[in-house]
Amino acid sequence: MTRLSAAFSKSHSALVTFIxxxxxxxxxxxxxxxxxxxDVIELGMPFxxxxxxxxxxxxxxxxxxxxxxxxxDIFAIxxxxxxxxxxxxxxxxxxxxxxxxxxxxxxASECNKAGVDGVICVDIPPEEDPELGPxxxxxxxxxxxxxxxxxxxxxxPAVLDGASGFLYYVSVAGITGLQQAxxxxxxxxxxxxxxxxxxxxxxxxxxxxxxxxxxxxxVADGVVVGSALxxxxxxxxxxxxxxxxxxxxxxxxxxxxxxxx
Amino acid sequence: xxxxxPTPNSFRNQPDERGHFGQFGGRYVAETLMPLxxxxxxxxxxxxxxxxxxxxxxxxxxxxxxxxxxxYYAERLTDEVRKTAPEGKGAQIWFKRDELNxxxxxxxxxxxxxxxxxxxxxKTRIIAETGAGQHGVATAxxxxxxxxxxxxYMGAKDIERQQPNVFRMRLLGAEVIxxxxxxGTLKDAMNEGLRDWVANVHDTFYIIGTAAGPHPYPExxxxxxxxxxxxxxxxxxxxTGRLPDMLVAAIGGGSNAIGLFHPFLDDKDVAMLGIExxxxxxxxxxxxxxxxxxxxxLHGNKTYLLQDEDGQIAEAHSISxxxxxxxIGPEHSWLKEIGRVRYDSVTDVEAxxxxxxxxRTEGIIPALEPAHAIAAVEREARKMDxxxxxxxxxxGRGDKDIFTVAEALGTVI
Numbered sequence: 001m002t003r004l005s006a007a008f009s010k011s012h013s014a015l016v017t018f019i020x021x022x023x024x025x026x027x028x029x030x031x032x033x034x035x036x037x038x039d040v041i042e043l044g045m046p047f048x049x050x051x052x053x054x055x056x057x058x059x060x061x062x063x064x065x066x067x068x069x070x071x072x073d074i075f076a077i078x079x080x081x082x083x084x085x086x087x088x089x090x091x092x093x094x095x096x097x098x099x100x101x102x103x104x105x106x107x108a109s110e111c112n113k114a115g116v117d118g119v120i121c122v123d124i125p126p127e128e129d130p131e132l133g134p135x136x137x138x139x140x141x142x143x144x145x146x147x148x149x150x151x152x153x154x155x156x157p158a159v160l161d162g163a164s165g166f167l168y169y170v171s172v173a174g175i176t177g178l179q180q181a182x183x184x185x186x187x188x189x190x191x192x193x194x195x196x197x198x199x200x201x202x203x204x205x206x207x208x209x210x211x212x213x214x215x216x217x218x219v220a221d222g223v224v225v226g227s228a229l230x231x232x233x234x235x236x237x238x239x240x241x242x243x244x245x246x247x248x249x250x251x252x253x254x255x256x257x258x259x260x261x
Numbered sequence: 262x263x264x265x266x267p268t269p270n271s272f273r274n275q276p277d278e279r280g281h282f283g284q285f286g287g288r289y290v291a292e293t294l295m296p297l298x299x300x301x302x303x304x305x306x307x308x309x310x311x312x313x314x315x316x317x318x319x320x321x322x323x324x325x326x327x328x329x330x331x332x333y334y335a336e337r338l339t340d341e342v343r344k345t346a347p348e349g350k351g352a353q354i355w356f357k358r359d360e361l362n363x364x365x366x367x368x369x370x371x372x373x374x375x376x377x378x379x380x381x382x383x384k385t386r387i388i389a390e391t392g393a394g395q396h397g398v399a400t401a402x403x404x405x406x407x408x409x410x411x412x413x414y415m416g417a418k419d420i421e422r423q424q425p426n427v428f429r430m431r432l433l434g435a436e437v438i439x440x441x442x443x444x445g446t447l448k449d450a451m452n453e454g455l456r457d458w459v460a461n462v463h464d465t466f467y468i469i470g471t472a473a474g475p476h477p478y479p480e481x482x483x484x485x486x487x488x489x490x491x492x493x494x495x496x497x498x499x500x501t502g503r504l505p506d507m508l509v510a511a512i513g514g515g516s517n518a519i520g521l522f523h524p525f526l527d528d529k530d531v532a533m534l535g536i537e538x539x540x541x542x543x544x545x546x547x548x549x550x551x552x553x554x555x556x557x558x559l560h561g562n563k564t565y566l567l568q569d570e571d572g573q574i575a576e577a578h579s580i581s582x583x584x585x586x587x588x589i590g591p592e593h594s595w596l597k598e599i600g601r602v603r604y605d606s607v608t609d610v611e612a613x614x615x616x617x618x619x620x621r622t623e624g625i626i627p628a629l630e631p632a633h634a635i636a637a638v639e640r641e642a643r644k645m646d647x648x649x650x651x652x653x654x655x656x657g658r659g660d661k662d663i664f665t666v667a668e669a670l671g672t673v674i
Contacts, residue, residue: 048574049448049559051455052291058442071571096289096558101572123558125295127279127288131558148293150462155296173293174460 003089004117004142004165007039008200012256013217014039016202017248018093018226020046020060021077022069024233024240030081032241033229034088036248040202040222041081042120045074045094052122054177056227059234071098075114082115091144091165093120096131104135111141118142118165126158133162142166147193149173149185156196166200166222169193171207177227180206183215190219210254217258225251272526272601275592280476283598285591288475290561293459298561302477304382309484314377321373322488325406328370330489331358332496332652337622342642352645354638355505356655357493357521360627366657367489367517368399372468374485376403379466386461389468390414390454392447392513393583393630394426395657396470401435403468411435414453417445419582426661444576447513447586451560471514472590475561479591486520489654494524497652505652507532507641511634512604513548513584515593517656522602532603535593536637538579539606546578549606550589551597564591580609580669581629583657611636613669616659628657629665 007014017038019029023046033041046064050057074092081090092099092111099107099121111119119141124131126145136143142165150173151159160167169189171181186203193201202222207213213223232247233240275282280302288298308314322328335354343351359367379387387409391397397413404411413430417439420427430437443449458467472482497505508525510518512535525531540547547553550565557566559574567575567587577587596602607615612629615636619627627635634653642651659666667674 047572048443049452051452051560052293052459054456065573097566097568097572097574099572101557101568101570122291123289123561125288125290125292127295131289146292148291150293150296152296159292170293172460173462175456179460 002117002142003087004040007089008166008221010039012259013220014200014202014222015213015248015252015255016040016042016204016222016224017229018042018044018224019229019233020044020057020064021074022046022064022067023060023230025238026077027080028241029233029244031084032245033248034085036245037252038088038248040089040091042091042093042224042226043074043078045071045092045098047095047098050095052175054175054227056177056230056234060230075110078114078116089117090115091118091120092116094122096121096123100131104132107132108135108139108141111136112139116141118144120144120146120168126161129162137162144168146170149189160197163199166202167193167197168224169201169203169220170205171203172205174205176205178206180212186216187219210250213251214254214258217255223255273523275595276476276480280480282592282595284556285563285594286476286479287563288561289558289563290475291459293462294475297462298475301382304378305477305481308378308381314381317377318374322370326363326369326373327361328488329492329496330361332493332500333358335623338619339642341618341622342639343647346643349647350643350645351647352506352642352649352651354642355650355652357489357652358655359489359517360631360655360658364395364399364402365660366395366399366628367486367520367654368396368470369402370488370520371470371482371485371516372399372403374481375466375468376407376409379409379468380407382466384464384466386410386465387468388412388414388454388457388465389470390447390450391470392419392450392585393581393628394419394423394430394661395583397435397437398426398429398433400468401430401433404435405433412457413437414440414450414457416447416450417441419446419450422665423582423661424664446577447582448574448577455560470516472516472519472592473514473560473562473564473588479562482516483519483523483592486516487523489517489520490522490524493521493652501650503650504528504531506530506645506649507534507651509534509536509634509638509641509651509653511536511584511630511656512589512593513538513586513630514588515590517654519590519592521654526601533601534637534641535602535604536633537604537606538581538584538633539608540578540580542608543606547606548577548579548584548586550587551593551604552606554587556594559588562591564594565589580612580665581633583628583630584633605637607633607636613666615639616666625655626659627655628659629662630657631655
């Protein structure tokens with residue numbers, strides 16, 4: 001059983017938490033996410049042109065890059081995290097160019113060495129899978145695909161082909177951190193996706209509060225929270241760990257209490 | 262039309278069915294956009310072979326845009342260049358006058374094509390990005406013509422240096438949305454355009470202004486702009502009985518250049534020269550992605566990009582807002598790699614000098630974008646024989662740039 005599949009095999013829906021690498025004290029923040037009860041960590045790779053992200057994560061990218069964060073720094077952060085937390089799955093999330101600029105083989109190999117479990121690449125759809133997919137899979141790294149409200153039944157098999165780890169359902173057609181999807185639309189979408197795949201389905205985009213997380217946790221295998229946490233880092237700068245731990249704990253409490261249907 | 266049909270050994274049969282020009286191009290977009298991009302491709306395939314669509318496109322180009330644009334022999338500029346050229350040298354300089362189009366640039370050709378596609382697809386809201394404002398004006402123009410709401414993303418820095426075009430867009434009923442992220446230029450405007458599109462997929466059509474972005478945009482923009490090269494080829498044959506020896510065009514994203522070049526790609530004796538913006542110089546800040554960049558993925562396609570070793574995108578610089586972009590259309594990257602087109606660059610200073618030269622010798626105020634091509638024409642014509650022909654695309658007029666030029670020349674107006 002991989003770290004990711006173990007995280008999605010618990011009695012409650014998995015809490016998936018996102019922060020941007022190099023924004024604030026990342027090592028302390030990652031420890032705080034784990035201490036608060038995060039089941040899966042998504043570590044954002046900053047990019048100059050994050051076109052799927054809203055203002056909160058855009059600004060985190062800028063803060064990180066202005067602080068001089070390099071790809072080598074991100075892998076160092078990941079490797080150190082793996083040494084401190086042998087069991088918590090770590091997923092890198094970002095954009096195609098930083099992931100492919102030295103070649104997919106290089107990226108897959110670095111992921112492997114750093115103990116990264118999976119990769120989410122926003123702008124490599126199944127149509128461009130050869131860019132990264134086969135290289136990650138042969139290095140034993142899960143390629144986590146995204147499904148969206150515009151992914152119809154005809155397209156879903158293509159999205160699922162080569163997907164592993166979990167399926168990330170982007171619950172709104174939009175960018176991160178802004179709109180929130182109606183719960184009924186999430187319920188329907190998760191049911192539709194689960195009819196096509198045995199992969200765990202995690203729901204994200206616009207999920208901010210413990211109440212929302214609990215509602216999603218009743219139907220989905222995972223709940224992804226990003227911008228709300230990145231906002232805490234923005235607010236507290238290099239002393240964000242306490243606020244992150246407390247907020248993650250409140251999300252986790254709500255999710256555990258909700259229980260999966 | 263005398264243009265040869267593509268053959269299996271043609272340079273004119275790209276991209277492949279997945280939208281790749283060799284290793285370049287493709288569809289690197291978020292999953293939310295992928296179904297739309299596929300839908301756009303389906304509709305474009307149908308439109309491309311629909312005589313009614315082509316007839317409507319042609320009719321609007323003739324009666325609304327004012328095509329065909331003239332092919333003009335620049336006699337005094339030719340004489341001027343010959344004065345300082347070696348004995349017997351100094352090619353005849355010709356211009357394709359796309360600055361005479363309605364709205365003052367080649368951009369409208371593409372906008373007419375894309376808005377007809379948008380209407381065909383039942384889209385009711387139009388968005389676009391703009392750098393110099395020419396594409397924004399052209400988009401606002403076709404939106405007014407067809408009664409569709411129009412939202413233009415424009416970098417805050419570009420808004421400042423292109424005020425006349427901002428006012429034009431507003432007069433035409435468009436909402437101009439300032440973009441302050443990044444450096445506040447074309448790249449950032451494109452990011453915001455993509456963010457809008459992903460949030461409004463159900464009703465919105467994104468009119469991309471250059472031959473870049475996810476497939477099928479590079480192909481369809483090229484096809485719509487190819488009217489430039491098709492006309493120029495036929496006009497040159499009818500006026501001189503021969504083809505030009507060299508084509509020259511300025512390149513930001515590269516739509517005017519690919520529009521001129523594409524119909525000539527299989528004419529093996531026609532040399533082609535694409536001119537990137539060297540800004541302050543290639544060793545300093547510039548916008549020459551082919552000269553100073555390497556392949557990467559941005560804005561939906563793989564192409565040459567200005568970037569650092571980690572793949573972070575660099576800010577471009579050019580005095581010309583329309584060339585101020587750290588990437589280039591993927592077909593140009595391919596044409597460079599296979600060697601069919603030569604690419605070179607021209608600095609801000611050289612472009613300013615060529616701008617003034619054309620004003621004085623021909624009574625034509627060019628935009629700063631084609632001023633880059635004109636600087637290269639001067640350079641190249643000097644090396645060519647007097648019976649040779651060099652043809653450049655005068656892709657825009659300079660009214661929008663007079664404030665920038667005045668400032669650069671130290672004049673207050």
